[in-house]
Amino acid sequence: MTRLSGYLLPTEKQPPGDAEATSHKLMVRAGLIRQMGAGMWSWLPAGWRVHQHAVQIIREEMDAIGGQEMLMPVLQPAEPWRKSGRLGIEELFKLSDRKGSELVLAMTHEEAVTFHVAQIVRSYRDLPLILYHFQVKERDEPRPRAGVLRTREFIMKDSYTFDRDQVGLEQRYELHVGAYDRIMQRTGLRFYRVRSDVGMMGGLGAHEYMAPCPAGEDEIALAPGYAANAQVALRDPDVRKVDDRYVRAGEQLSIEPAIEVGNIFMLGTRYSEPLGARYLDERGDEQFVWMGSYGIGPARIVAAAVEQFSDEHGISWPRALAPFAAHLVVIGGDGSPERQAADRLYKLLSAGGVELLYDDRDVGPGEKFADAELLGCPLRLTVGRRALDSGEAEVQVRRGRRDAPGLPLRGEDGQLIRAVRELWQSLP
RNA sequence: CGGGGAGUGGCGCAGCUUGGUAGCGCACCCGGCUGGGGGCCGGGCGGUCGCCGGUUCAAAUCCGGCCUCCCCGACCA
The missing domain is CATH 3.30.930.10 (Bira Bifunctional Protein; Domain 2)
Incomplete structure (x- = not known):
């Protein structure tokens, strides 16, 4: 959104x-x-x-x-x-x-x-x-x-x-x-x-x-x-x-x-x-x-x-206050398959009512990750080469910076939205 | 209000002691390379040095006054 x-x-x-x-x-x-x-x-x-x-x-x-x-x-x-x-x-x-x-x-x-x-x-x-x-x-x-x-x-x-x-x-x-x-x-x-x-x-x-x-x-x-x-x-x-x-x-x-x-x-x-x-x-x-x-x-x-x-990396919002529920990071230039996959995920989750910030800027991955951790949204979703290879967007929980199970990029829409919601609900 | 500190490109700072007309990093713009942790190369833009006055051939720099901001304390329906 x-x-x-x-x-x-x-x-x-x-x-x-x-x-x-x-x-x-x-x-x-x-x-x-x-x-x-x-x-x-x-x-x-x-x-x-x-x-x-x-x-x-x-x-x-x-x-x-x-x-x-x-x-x-x-x-x-x-x-x-x-x-x-x-x-x-x-x-x-x-x-x-x-x-x-x-x-x-x-x-x-x-x-x-x-x-x-x-x-x-x-x-x-x-x-x-x-x-x-x-x-x-x-x-x-x-x-x-x-x-x-x-x-x-x-x-x-x-x-x-x-x-x-x-x-x-x-x-x-x-x-x-x-x-x-x-x-x-x-x-x-x-x-x-x-x-x-x-x-x-x-x-x-x-x-x-x-x-x-x-x-x-x-x-x-x-x-x-x-x-x-x-x-x-x-x-x-x-x-x-x-x-x-x-x-x-x-x-x-x-x-x-x-x-x-x-x-x-x-x-x-x-x-x-x-x-x-x-x-x-x-x-x-x-x-x-x-x-x-x-x-x-x-x-x-x-x-x-x-x-x-x-x-030391930045803010780590309680989910009820966070500016966005999730921060979607894409790694890949305009027109890349990574972009296409991230665009699709962005549209789908936004339409599903997930408060989502999509980092679609043309900057390096390091800068994107650093900004995401500074802003401190509870979830970070990453779509890059690895995601395309595994078929799943990577998910990281900001509090504690721990990895959570990935999100299937080709999954059924409603199921995907529910998965994000449930994960979000489980956070402090 | 008392004490302390600071105002220099958007941000963070150096330069001030010893006056000679402003510099660094980041950011920004252009081109190229790069693409999983603030990347690299080249070329650029941008500043009445908080304000007013004084000294001087010459003031970011010295002197006086003022303004603003920060920190500690007092204060906090």
Whole structure:
């Protein structure tokens, strides 16, 4: 479905000179992202495919718990932010239009969504609600860093729940715990759900979804059956310091760096009060809506996957995120029998719905293999002299670079497609 | 915001100390050979040396100011 000869995939042999983090180096080298300024990144076609794969997983799991997708603006009037008391936040971009009206670029959407719910929701019958969107967030970060791991502009899925009372909120929160657990499992990431600081949100409970990786900027404390944000762990009465080590229930805690890919908060009435989100209950009494807020960053999921799954040759995507399921390499010039066989395989698998990248460029085999391993699609199919001799396209699994049984070039179409699908399904 | 580092063709870098008008590798273009791990030969294109000002006969190089980017820390609804 995609021919590399006409595809914008600018791979580089060398990483940017100023790159430090693995994901930063590899994502640029693999042609997934390019930088425009500090904390400002473009996603190139292959990178955007990965990002969209993460988005789609999140969307499916949000829909599965009854979430309703919508879209709210980034450019917003300052007024709701003044009401919520957050207009003074330093990270909030403020600007004014030609008429002098005060505007902000939203860094999150509690104000917007609460503004709407305050206007629309009147009765207990209108609740509960789970609303979400994927939207750009703008934050005037003091220090963007590590490629796409910490940027000033990024896409976030943020959902908001609206309930009649705390019991309802706790139910909506639990639904999110389930959805987030499934999202993380489907991405193929190593992750921990840890209790986090409720912090300034002043909420009733909060968890973070942390993906351990060297470039992570947070720390998590781990022991068998225990995982917590490191700061939270240090305040845990069960955690003690012994000989400069932290111990909990007889088990030593290990501290690992991790990147926060998602977080969930019980907000209570923190926003519904200042923004006037109220409803009438069964007895006609006015009540504040109970809210929750739940964020997850597709870009961080992607970067964390690169951090967790790469080797000296490049990226090794979990199959759910990979830009393509398979990377077809042909070795042989235009018009060669190898080309003919590869062309046929390409058309057949593409028609069969396999997400396939076909390296049909007129370059040497070494370059093709190197680029394939850098980009890191889970499967590599090779059609060259050997394949013609044996009658089978060679198959290599990227993770571990191990050989898998070949694909018969002359096999029955449906069977071939099924074989690729099954192989793909069996991968991590 | 504090500390450190860096801006020289698309990418990675050298040249700066000791001023004399820019070089290397990769990439790119053309021709040929090659075709299972970034291959080879030949010929090319491409740079106001981050910006502004100063010193000088002459500035990538020296001086002053500014901008941008990276790293460590602080920060991170």
